[in-house]
Structure formats: structure tokens, C-alpha cells
Amino acid sequence: MVDISTNAPAQRKKGGASMRTRLPPPRRLLLRLASVAGLVLLWQAASTYRLSLGLVTFANTPPPSEVFEAALALAHSSKLLPHLGSSLMRVFGGYLVACGLGILLGLAIGRTKWAEDVLLPPLELIRPIPAVAWIPLAILMFPSAEASMIFITFTGAVFPILLNTIHGVEGIDHRLIASARSLGAGRGAILREVIVPGALPSIVTGLAIGMGTAWFCLVTAEMISGQFGIGYYTWEAYTLQNYADIVVGMLIIGALGMASSALVRKIGAWAMPWHAVKGRV
Template sequence: MAAPSPLAGFYRRFYRRIERAIVPVLVLVGWELFSRSGVLPRALLPAPSQVLVAWADWVFATDGNTQSYSGRWIFDTLASASRVFAGFALATLLGVGIGMAIGWSRTVEKLIEPLLQVLRPVPPVSWIPLAIIWFGIADKPAIFLVFLGSFFPVLLSTIHGVKTCDRNLLRAGAMAGGSPRKLLCHIVFPAALPSIFSGLRIAIGSAWMLTVTAEMVAVKSGVGYVLWDSYYFLRYDLVIAAMVSIGLLGFLSDLAIKLMAARVLRWQRGSTLQAKEG
């Protein structure tokens, strides 16, 4: 059998490097061509090149075309990110703690879970009027909404992780003299971590969606506020730039959780490889 040529190997390596960029590039090119075709007014559907010009001024203050937002991107991003991570951190602490308790104790499950299951279907957006009444027009309503949107994915994933823990491991730990507290900390919690990280990835996406919603209504700063304010002034290029910014920030947040999970769950990767080899 003939060995593959160096040129074929080069093409394969090159394709692997650009593979993930193929579809986004095609979408951008198609969008640019459609916008320039005149089917829709360019003011209603700005081309990617036009969005890039507005975004560059928003970030670097290149020519002042975004007026009061020129050069303010980092401040708007930090304002949104602070609300996201404050609400997300609170949701993680409470969601994991309560989820561990519900998954471990039938008594706690019977006492708390009915109330949580009643609250869970209520859309977080419907809490906006109460959040404004309770916390006013500031960061607190946005943090509260982010918390609500992030809490239930973390809670349910934690409960699932605890309940699906291998009972043989628990029996082995109990036979070795482990107390319920030690079993919970050293067996159940590590076993639930893969499910918890899955919940965290869902929750961080919800967190970014909710903070943008809150900034449209209850806050006067952040990427969501820029998006809504630009809509009122018919600056759809800046609206799209804000949408793309939110998508990138959400992507980077999810990537950070994935990297953390890969580091924390190294033991899972090792056990998976052993299972495959076996």
C-alpha cells in the first residue's frame, strides 16, 4: 500500500485548522452579498463590514460614529459581566448546596422540592416588575434575574448527579466505616461533578440572556442597554454589534467552564480510557 504523499498530509492538516471557520465565513460572505444586493435597505440589514466599523468605534473609538458609546465597549462589557458572574456565583452556591441536600435526603426532598417545582416554570422575565419594586433601578434587579435563570439548571443537574451516584461505591464506603458526611463529601459530590458542570454550562448561557433582558428594562448600563438604546435610534449596526458581543462573551464564559471541568474531571477521562482499553 502506497504511503500518503506529503502534500496530501499538508492538505489534511490545513483542513483541520480551518474546518470550524468554513460555515461562519460562508454565512458572513452570504450576508455581505445579500445586504449589498439592495433587496432590503442597508439601514435595516447592515452588512458585516458596516457592523465591523461600528463595533470598532465602540471598542477603540476609531471615528466617533457611535457617538456617546465611542470607546465605551470595555466599560459596557465589564458592567454586564459583573452582573452575570455575581448572579451566576450565587446560583451556583445555592443550586449545588440545595441540590446536594435534596438528592441525598428524602426528608429535604419532600419539604423543599414541591415549592421549587412550582417556582421553576415561572419565566424569570415575569419577575422584572417585582425586581424593580424590590431593588430599584440598579444592578440588583439584573443580578436577581440572572440568579433566577441560573439557579434551576444548576439545581436539577446537581440532584440528578447525586441520585445517579453508583450505589456500590456508597456501600463500599459505608463498609469501610465512612460516615454519611464523609460519603457525601468524598464519594457523592465527586460523582455528581460531571452533572454539575453540565448544569453550569446551561446556567451561564441563561445568565447572559437574562442580564441582557434586565439591562433593557431595569438598568441604564451594559451591553443589553446599548442594544436597546441603539434600537431606539435606528442604529441597527450597533444593535448587531451588541448581539455579537453577547454571543462572544457567552462563548468565552462557556469555554472557561469547559476548561475548568476538564481540569477538575481528569480522573473521569482516565477512567474512560481504561474502560475503552478493557
């Protein structure tokens, strides 16, 4: 019989490098709020005293107080809801198409050499092209500016989803597949019961990253044409040199991207009750 008590210190020592102590939820929330507050205070001090740090200067950077006033003005205006509605429709429209296509192509490429040889080379050729480079072609390819903007957000989201799906499928232990075949499972059953559940953690990671990159491409998408949208609002503020409004638009995009990525991770955790993140206690 193994004495668990005598092995416990050794186990803790062995895994101590990767284990993190989990604080109680109230203390974690306070710590996170304090980190944000500290960043805002540093920003306020740097803008107020017009700090210059060599390559970076805060001489013309609007302080948080001005950004807060600009945010209040936007919140009380009639523009906020149309901007939010347009951006959400464009981001989630492109993202949902990217989810379906990225996961399907990733499963096919990860499972068959034929699909890998035929589909992966052109996709890898297209992947490094930045979203802004697609603007002229998007205008030519799609009949409406709205479809063009959805396409730009799609290009930002699809490749993280695709590559993480491929890596998730390729990382599945082949002994699991062989065991399922020995028990009489067909190709469809292996896909449903082994491949998809095994690749799901990696797929969810790709979905969260893809959501973030979709928001990242939003400003580029709404440069095409625009009357509404948070990205258009940010770009318009830049052209008019309303610096506080630029920061407001950036913060809104960041907050929406963070919240939507967190939502994707929560849904993924709900869909994978068997999967626990390593290194957390």
C-alpha cells in the same frame, strides 16, 4: 487467552456509531474558522441582494460590513469598557450566587427525600417563569437597580445548575455508597469521596449551561434601568433603530457567553482528570 487483534475490528464496528475522528488541532481550527467565514459570506450575500425567503426577509438586515464599521466605532469610543465592566459584574455576581445555592440545594434534594418533598415543588413552580416576568417584582423587592439586575441573571443561571446537580446525585450507583458505608465511611466522607466526585460531571454541565443562560438574561436584566451594559447598549440601539449596533451588541453577548462557558468547561475538565468524554478519539 483472548486474541485482541481478532476482536479489534468487531469492537470498532460496535462502537463506530458513537466514535468521531479527531482532526489535528490546526485542521480543526481552520475548519471552524471556515464555517464562521461561510456563515458571514451567506449573511453578506443575503443582505446585499435583499433576499426574501417567505417568512424571513433580509431586506432591512444590516450587512456584515455595516456591523463591522459599528463595532469599530464602539471599540474606539469611551463607552466600551464601562459597558463591558457593568455587564461582567452583573452576570458573574448573579452567576456566583447561583452556583453556591444551586449546588447546595441540588445536593440536598438529590440525597434526601425530605428535601425533595419540601424544596422541589416550589422550585419547579418558579422555574418556568421567564426572566422578563420578574422585572416588576425585582424592582419592588430590591432597593437598587443594580441588585435587581443581578437577581435577574441569578434566576437564569440557578435552575440549570440545580437540576443538573440533582440528576448527577441521583445517577450515582447505590452500590458505591453501600461499599463506602461497609468500609466505615460516615455521611460526610461519603459526600466528599463518593457523592460530589460522582455528580461532578453533571454539575459542570449545569455550570456551563447556567453561564450561558445568565448571559441570555442580560438584556432582560439591563432593561430595568440602565446607563451602561452590553444588554442596555443593545436595547438602546433597538429603541433608536440603530440596527447595526443591535447586531454588534448581540455578537458581543454571544462571544462573551461562549468564552465564559468554555472557561467553565476547561476548569471542570481540570477538576475531573478521571472523566473522559465518550465518543471522542
